[in-house]
Amino acid sequence: MSLALFDLAGRRALVTGSSQGIGFALARGLAEAGAEVVLNGRDEAKLEAAAEKLGGVHTLAFDVTDHASTRSAVDRFEAEVGAIGILVNNAGMQHRAPLEDFPADAFERLMKTNIASVFNVGQAVARHMIRRGAGKIINIASVQTALARPSIAPYTATKGAVGNLTKGMATDWARYGLQCNAIAPGYFDTPLNAALVADPAFSAWLEKRTPAGRWGKVDELVGACIFLASDASSFVNGHVLYVDGGITASL
Template sequence: MFNLAGKVAVVTGATRGIGQQLAIALAEAGADLALLQREPEDQGTKAVIESLGRDCIVVPCDLAHMDQVKQAIPAVISHFGKVDILVNNAGVQRRAPAVEFAETDWDDVLQVNLKAVWLLCQAAGRHMTERRQGKIINLASLLTYQGGITVPAYAAAKGGIGQLTKALANEWAKYGVNVNAIVPGYFATDMNEALLADQERNKQITERIPAGRWGSPEDMKGSIVFLASSASDYIHGHLLAVDGGWLGR
């Protein structure tokens, strides 16, 4: 049920961290990959995937530029002939007190973290609903549920991801298209460098996680294979927390 042989998966933000491990996990399960990258010259993840015997292409795509976003899914279909799995992982973060939060930062975060996700879902959804099969997995956040501090745009975008996931699932489930989301907890990645470097805040977070540790990107691999595979065929509009127990605390 977890075999992805013959499937084509599209992953954004796979050059490092969680996204890289998501792409590798899909390849390990048998899928071929299309990596949407802002920096196409970074071939590290592609090399790992190809070493597993899988086909992999890099599609230049800056999620801040909607013209590039709109061209991405058609480019993948042109190469592989289809898209079976879409993983919207890439995101940006801006931090500032709400009263000082710059409008340009707000726009940047909402463009990349929500609008680009919507456009990729829409393009993939047109293709998948016609084929009456497909898996879309969005990366939500603890801030889909919680407000956070000094990250109003990120919280708004990730709240939107949760509702977008449910809205698309409501429409596309009848076509055999599963739309779900993964909710990562606190992971040791580049996006959390500021929190990791703050000894007091780091300690507070670690003590609140029932598992007693921050997540590592490898901890995400099982959840992505599950949601991308036939094992999850009757799961629609679900937000799967991979958080060491944080939300249950």
């Protein structure tokens, strides 16, 4: 009975930015839990390559930063294929530079990719979920939702916004049967963090700073995602779940 709470069979999950890294790992984990998975990205070649690795998944290429094309793609998929019952808003980017020298165009790209995308895809999918009276939205936040580090102030601002937008989604949409939550990963070995993983000084700092003493592995985010996507979290709403090896709990 209790294990059945985590079963995602018969549900369809859209994961944005899922051709690699955390998005791909979460898509694979949801598929293994029984969900029918829809991969998303802008690069159709990378998307098809990811789909071949998983097998038996859908691909839906659209630009999450474009409100009109996002809504059009979601509406078309719902009409032609079927309901999206789970949304994982994972698409994101990073840009590192001292704040006093941070390029304005990079700032704008961060805002569009990390915040506007959550609004765009969240709204497009939620309109259908609201009509059905059920749905799960999982936004990917970060330890930077709560903490800052040098050279990534705009990224920190975007992830703080993702945390609060998640609370806003829950406040507006819980009455319609939706659960809207966020996962806040700590430092994980992903393509986005490749430069940091390759930096011995940074890795040494991170291992000392994190109570678990190591980088996270992307598969360690899957359990949290399945929990928030399943009936096991039916009364969890507006929550930011930190999966960070204890880094936000310790000075």
